[in-house]
Amino acid sequence: xxxxxxxxxxxxxxxxxxxxxxxxxxxxxxxxxxxxxxxxxxxxxxxxxxxxxxxxxxxxxxxxxxxxxxxxxxxxxxxxxxxxxxxxxxxxxxxxxxxxxxxxxxxxxxxxxxxxxxxxxxxxxxxxxxxxxxxxxxxxxxxxxxxxxxxxxxxxxxxxxxxxxxxxxxxxxxxxxxxxxxxxxxxxxxxxxxxxxxxxxxxxxxxxxxxxxxxxxxxxxxxxxxxxxxxxxxxxxxxxxxxxxxxxxxxxxxxxxxxxxxxxxxxxxxxxxxxxxxxxxxxxxxxxxxxxxxxxxxxxxxxxxxxxxxxxxxxxx
Amino acid sequence: xxxxxxxxxxxxxxxxxxxxxxxxxxxxxxxxxxxxxxxxxxxxxxxxxxxxxxxxxxxxxxxxxxxxxxxxxxxxxxxxxxxxxxxxxxxxxxxxxxxxxxxxxxxxxxxxxxxxxxxxxxxxxxxxxxxxxxxxxxxxxxxxxxxxxxxxxxxxxxxxxxxxxxxxxxxxxxxxxxxxxxxxxxxxxxxxxxxxxxxxxxxxxxxxxxxxxxxxxxxxxxxxxxxxxxxxxxxxxxxxxxxxxxxxxxxxxxxxxxxxxxxxxxxxxxxxxxxxxxxxxxxxxxxxxxxxxxxxxxxxxxxxxxxxxxxxxxxxxxxxxxxxxxxxxxxxxxxxxxxxxxxxxxxxxxxxxxxxxxxxxxxxxxxxxxxxxxxxxxxxxxxxxxxxxxxxxxxxxxxxxxxxxxxxxxxxxxxxxxxxxxxxxxxxxxxxxxxxxxxxxxxxxxxxxxxxxxxxxxxxxxxxxxxxxxxxxxxxxxxxxxxxxxxxxxxxxxxxxxxxxxxxxxxxxxxxxxxxxxxxxxxxxxxxxxxxxxxxxxxxxxxxxxxxxxxxxxxxxxxxx
Numbered sequence: 120x121x122x123x124x125x126x127x128x129x130x131x132x133x134x135x136x137x138x139x140x141x142x143x144x145x146x147x148x149x150x151x152x153x154x155x156x157x158x159x160x161x162x163x164x165x166x167x168x169x170x171x172x173x174x175x176x177x178x179x180x181x182x183x184x185x186x187x188x189x190x191x192x193x194x195x196x197x198x199x200x201x202x203x204x205x206x207x208x209x210x211x212x213x214x215x216x217x218x219x220x221x222x223x224x225x226x227x228x229x230x231x232x233x234x235x236x237x238x239x240x241x242x243x244x245x246x247x248x249x250x251x252x253x254x255x256x257x258x259x260x261x262x263x264x265x266x267x268x269x270x271x272x273x274x275x276x277x278x279x280x281x282x283x284x285x286x287x288x289x290x291x292x293x294x295x296x297x298x299x300x301x302x303x304x305x306x307x308x309x310x311x312x313x314x315x316x317x318x319x320x321x322x323x324x325x326x327x328x329x330x331x332x333x334x335x336x337x338x339x340x341x342x343x344x345x346x347x348x349x350x351x352x353x354x355x356x357x358x359x360x361x362x363x364x365x366x367x368x369x370x371x372x373x374x375x376x377x378x379x380x381x382x383x384x385x386x387x388x389x390x391x392x393x394x395x396x397x398x399x400x401x402x403x404x405x406x407x408x409x410x411x412x413x414x415x416x417x418x419x420x421x422x423x424x425x426x427x428x429x430x431x432x433x434x435x436x
Numbered sequence: 437x438x439x440x441x442x443x444x445x446x447x448x449x450x451x452x453x454x455x456x457x458x459x460x461x462x463x464x465x466x467x468x469x470x471x472x473x474x475x476x477x478x479x480x481x482x483x484x485x486x487x488x489x490x491x492x493x494x495x496x497x498x499x500x501x502x503x504x505x506x507x508x509x510x511x512x513x514x515x516x517x518x519x520x521x522x523x524x525x526x527x528x529x530x531x532x533x534x535x536x537x538x539x540x541x542x543x544x545x546x547x548x549x550x551x552x553x554x555x556x557x558x559x560x561x562x563x564x565x566x567x568x569x570x571x572x573x574x575x576x577x578x579x580x581x582x583x584x585x586x587x588x589x590x591x592x593x594x595x596x597x598x599x600x601x602x603x604x605x606x607x608x609x610x611x612x613x614x615x616x617x618x619x620x621x622x623x624x625x626x627x628x629x630x631x632x633x634x635x636x637x638x639x640x641x642x643x644x645x646x647x648x649x650x651x652x653x654x655x656x657x658x659x660x661x662x663x664x665x666x667x668x669x670x671x672x673x674x675x676x677x678x679x680x681x682x683x684x685x686x687x688x689x690x691x692x693x694x695x696x697x698x699x700x701x702x703x704x705x706x707x708x709x710x711x712x713x714x715x716x717x718x719x720x721x722x723x724x725x726x727x728x729x730x731x732x733x734x735x736x737x738x739x740x741x742x743x744x745x746x747x748x749x750x751x752x753x754x755x756x757x758x759x760x761x762x763x764x765x766x767x768x769x770x771x772x773x774x775x776x777x778x779x780x781x782x783x784x785x786x787x788x789x790x791x792x793x794x795x796x797x798x799x800x801x802x803x804x805x806x807x808x809x810x811x812x813x814x815x816x817x818x819x820x821x822x823x824x825x826x827x828x829x830x831x832x833x834x835x836x837x838x839x840x841x842x843x844x845x846x847x848x849x850x851x852x853x854x855x856x857x858x859x860x861x862x863x864x865x866x867x868x869x870x871x872x873x874x875x876x877x878x879x880x881x882x883x884x885x886x887x888x889x890x891x892x893x894x895x896x897x898x899x900x901x902x903x904x905x906x907x908x909x910x911x912x913x914x915x916x917x918x919x920x921x922x923x924x925x926x927x928x929x930x931x932x933x934x935x936x937x938x939x940x941x942x943x944x945x946x947x948x949x950x951x952x953x954x955x956x957x958x959x960x961x962x963x964x965x966x967x968x969x970x971x972x973x974x975x976x977x978x979x980x981x982x983x984x985x986x987x988x989x990x991x992x993x994x995x996x997x
Contacts (some may be wrong), residue, residue, distance in 0.1 A: 133915030163869035167912025167921040175641040241575040243535030253532040255545035
């Protein structure tokens with residue numbers, strides 16, 4: 120047996136109070152108790168108003184994502200004792216997932232999440248009529264999208280997403296993982312139009328690459344990797360007018376020519392017109408020595424080695 | 437009030453497949469679900485979906501039909517089973533065309549098929565061990581594509597009938613907005629899934645409370661074959677979480693504490709791949725006779741090797757590590773039989789129509805067509821959900837096209853509202869949690885793998901006593917918004933109804949057939965009992981009646997594996 124204090128986020132809109140607060144509940148429990156089991160026991164034994172979403176309790180329905188001591192997890196898949204050991208705290212603070220408005224206690228308004236999911240055209244759009252039997256898909260080709268197919272839409276990645284925190288319109292990791300799942304499915308005929316749809320403002324290039332979605336995904340979907348693969352698809356399909364795509368391309372050119380980053384070149388290539396408006400920033404960077412004076416900087420010593428590296432990487436993709 | 441031609445309650449596999457079929461038939465159809473569609477418990481199905489595609493070896497729907505008839509212990513309706521097995525390939529191809537990511541054969545690119553319990557051929561199509569999730573997602577993406585209106589997180593409290601007793605809609609609690617709403621319709625399709633939460637442990641989700649069955653029962657519609665609850669042979673000891681039959685389909689062994697492959701004794705031909713009732717009884721016998729360890733036997737996958745486990749059974753590994761602290765690559769998993777699938781349900785014909793109530797349809801686990809009889813074969817539940825989901829959607833659409841504008845009683849929502857307010861105002865009494873705990877415990881102990889008259893009658897007495905206590909149940913949460921305390925309380929009322937039907941049917945059926953195994957009546961008795969049980973609710977009392985089983989060409993035989 121163990122005893123744990125659960126410091127639970129509360130928001131009770133029907134009480135007439137708009138305040139949110141944390142409430143402590145003490146619970147004696149078995150060693151193997153999950154956070155979900157503990158919350159349900161609190162609900163049953165101490166306070167029936169405590170509200171959360173949950174269903175399968177086997178890490179597949181995606182209902183019970185929440186933050187435990189600041190880290191987004193599935194409550195059903197997290198053991199209380201493990202969470203305590205990991206954070207080194209005797210108290211577990213349980214909060215709703217981040218980046219969404221609260222509805223009641225741990226329940227948040229997920230409608231923006233579902234709208235974004237729907238916006239990526241999350242359905243197969245094949246060319247031509249279906250055959251009588253199944254479409255033949257080589258095992259290796261099908262396996263290209265199996266990882267992303269395991270996404271349970273729990274929104275843990277949205278909870279942790281820094282791009283979303285900065286831009287609420289950012290489409291987001293799970294939706295893009297699904298986008299990749301269709302774009303890379305050889306039965307789908309919309310590779311190029313999907314690349315266009317997923318680029319542009321709030322699109323794939325707006326990801327800050329903080330990697331939290333990869334780290335916190337409870338199912339190992341690695342949404343950031345999917346976003347990266349969508350970037351590669353955009354290049355393959357020549358959907359490269361996007362500022363983000365140009366930025367990526369500028370990196371490549373800079374590395375290939377000089378073997379190092381050339382900020383002037385990157386700034387100019389990414390956004391030749393808009394870049395001019397960044398002149399004050401450029402000036403400040405110049406003063407601090409963060410920007411080379413001339414765009415034609417010297418090459419690094421082993422620039423041709425870098426070139427070879429790039430070639431190797433290209434061949435393995 | 438909102439109205440649609442067809443309203444489908446529940447958005448798992450059966451519900452969404454029905455909605456898609458109705459939409460394609462050209463009617464205005466809407467989904468109502470107490471969860472978001474992708475949260476439905478169909479997504480927890482792991483192992484696969486059966487169809488005689490013949491991709492691995494020659495196979496034919498007739499073989500599938502025979503295996504299913506035998507698996508059902510000869511109480512499934514053979515005409516319905518023929519429909520199930522003949523339409524199976526078409527439905528699997530349809531799912532594939534819609535984008536389902538089925539695992540593929542190495543060279544041909546065809547859908548791979550694995551062996552499963554009670555099947556004569558490798559017939560189970562799969563997507564690793566995430567088959568239910570992949571199909572659930574596939575159907576949801578089609579619903580998104582068709583823009584089918586979906587009332588998400590609307591909990592249905594009542595089935596609405598008109599003055600002549602036809603189904604004309606539902607009343608539901610909109611959880612987010614805190615209002616009670618009526619949805620009128622010419623046809624109502626019930627697809628709310630199983631009632632596994634009558635038991636504890638159970639492989640089922642917290643949401644699997646058999647809502648539709650109780651809603652129909654309370655309106656005079658009989659429930660069929662309620663005494664048949666399937667116990668899955670491999671569930672985790674800690675919390676009853678499912679370990680797919682696919683683990684044995686891929687070659688896993690069952691061992692007792694002495695390391696013996698005990699299935700050689702109970703099913704010398706099919707071994708671990710005998711039907712589920714047979715394997716669960718074998719495990720229960722081993723455990724009862726002292727050859728288990730801590731109430732469990734062991735599922736051994738070590739000889740499959742890391743690569744096979746990672747490719748075909750990744751979720752099983754993840755769940756075993758999370759909930760049993762065991763990595764099956766290195767160590768056998770302790771498992772035991774657990775309540776898993778309910779063969780019984782709303783009495784419907786093979787178009788999903790309820791003969792006792794025009795306008796009412798049901799599909800999936802909450803319905804009883806019946807194709808599973810006394811014991812369902814692994815891989816046939818996803819199949820039933822899509823085949824009969826599609827047929828029921830088609831039938832409901834056809835019915836709606838002929839039906840007049842429904843005459844929905846104007847006071848339906850107000851009556852529900854008053855009933856709920858009456859419940860919320862109560863301050864003193866038991867809470868639903870304690871009633872539910874006692875119910876699921878007594879069902880597990882006394883209406884389990886093995887049953888006999890004395891224990892069944894004790895269980896009936898407990899259910900009756902709990903029903904009385906439930907009359908004064910108290911809801912802690914008095915609020916309007918997302919009141920899960922209220923919902924759980926209403927669900928507990930549903931579970932009590934269904935447990936009563938299960939126990940009453942089990943007491944009456946004095947034979948052993950499929951999942952209903954009576955130690956005091958150990959033989960199957962075709963003369964007396966080759967018939968379906970129909971349970972009605974008359975003034976709060978369960979009354980039983982019986983109906984014949986449809987046979988086509990398969991005479992009952994002795995069932996051995």
